[in-house]
Amino acid sequence: MTHRIGRRKMQHCDLLVRNAVLVDAPSGVHQADALCVVGNRIVEIGRGEDLAARYRPQQTLDASGRVVLPGLINAHTHVSATLFRGYAADVAGRGFLERMWRIESLLGPEDVYVGALAGCAEMIRHGVTGFANHFLHMDQVARAVEETGLRAALSRTMLDRQEPSLAGGELAAGIAFAERWQGRCDRITPMLGPHAAYTCSDRLLRDAAQEARRRRLALHLHVAENAYERRLMFQRTGTTTVIHLQRLGFFDDNRVLGAHSLMLSDEDLRVLMRHDFHAAVCVAGKMHRGHGIADLRRLLDAGINVCLGTDGPASDRLDLLAGARIAHIAQNYLHGRPCALEPRTILHLATAAGADALHWPTGRLAPGQWADFILLDTDQAHLRPLIHGPQSNVLVNIIHYATGADVDTVVVNGRILMRKREMLSVDTREVLDRLQRHAERLWHEAARSPQPRSDDAMP
Ligand SMILES: [Zn+2]
Incomplete structure (x- = not known):
């Protein structure tokens, strides 16, 4: 879908991520700071001002203070x-x-x-x-x-x-x-x-x-x-x-x-x-x-x-x-x-x-890849400073100092599943209550059931 604004032709996109540090394994730290999603695919990686001038996004994620990684x-x-x-x-x-x-x-x-x-x-x-x-x-x-x-x-x-x-x-x-x-x-x-x-x-x-x-x-x-x-x-x-x-x-x-x-x-x-x-x-x-x-x-x-x-x-x-x-x-x-x-x-x-x-076109931040990516909140004491350039510590910080608890936004197949640590597709409270009930029953039953004879349980 295209819209003409002034003399410029605007293209529709579903999601525009801006102000990010983009990092993946093939490129390390990208020069670009924005990516654009249509449907379930990344369609373009580029400079934020350039993409914003050409795309009319349905949703925008401001990734200031965040590193974007492939999922x-x-x-x-x-x-x-x-x-x-x-x-x-x-x-x-x-x-x-x-x-x-x-x-x-x-x-x-x-x-x-x-x-x-x-x-x-x-x-x-x-x-x-x-x-x-x-x-x-x-x-x-x-x-x-x-x-x-x-x-x-x-x-x-x-x-x-x-x-x-x-x-x-x-x-x-x-x-x-x-x-x-x-x-x-x-x-x-x-x-x-x-x-x-x-x-x-x-x-x-x-x-x-x-x-x-x-x-x-x-x-x-x-x-x-x-x-x-x-x-x-x-x-x-x-x-x-x-x-x-x-x-x-x-x-x-x-x-x-x-x-x-x-x-x-x-x-x-x-x-x-x-x-x-x-x-x-x-x-x-x-x-x-x-x-x-x-x-x-x-x-x-x-x-x-x-x-x-x-x-x-x-x-x-x-x-x-x-x-x-x-x-x-x-x-x-x-x-x-x-x-x-x-x-x-x-x-x-x-x-x-x-x-x-798994033969999945994902795992990289590149046009044509599935839109599966995450935002890592690096604006935290244990992940600063973040240094760019020849002495960059960005990759070391991600692998050696970060854990999954630092992830704050998750996109899969172009859909935001977690935004700023808010889970959008699962009611975690309800699921954990159910898990507790199911697990207690199973653990108690297992404790009551007889020990298996070894040759019953194993080849
Ligand atoms: Zn296993």
């Missing part, structure tokens, strides 16, 4: 596990899975929906605009995503605990979810999600890979996540998770999002770099469980696309910027030097890399 992409989580925050905090590996599967077996669809609403609220509050999710009752997560305005790649967890007779039913349920949501909501991307090589039968893994190829769906599974998995896989297959998956043809002609990718041999890396494999690494969550520190530099040097996730809320907050800060510090510790990964690289991992893994 953060949480590349691996189990969002409904907000119900289990702090649950099973003292166990890892087999013990953790036993406890989680016991309480998860008590979940009904409404629990999963309420847990997902709370997780979506937490992510919006902390500047996460898109996430990749693995869980049960996935239609309920999709419902929460639809309502809250976030973007998500959703896979219904397929898990047969290495019982091949269950593989067919699990696969059918995963496919049915993907079919229901293919093309239904422009913010939801269905994927196929076998739980992991050490918890699924070869039949389920092989068939899931074949169906993914046939239907052009990407796969999302846990890969090389801890020493327990490594031991189990060696006992069962005589090799590593990655080599076993390769022998099954799992990676052939498939895009695979591999959560954790923590314990990989050099041979594993050589296999993965030849395939369309993307590592979704959850540094803080894995450190919390004592599983180890992911060496992101090593993965990047092997030519693998590395993106950041939080894992489920039982392991970490859904605040990806806080997780990115820990990832940054952990790399310095691991390599014995500051900036072992540049802050700009960490920003890439938290934004563009996740978008690339």
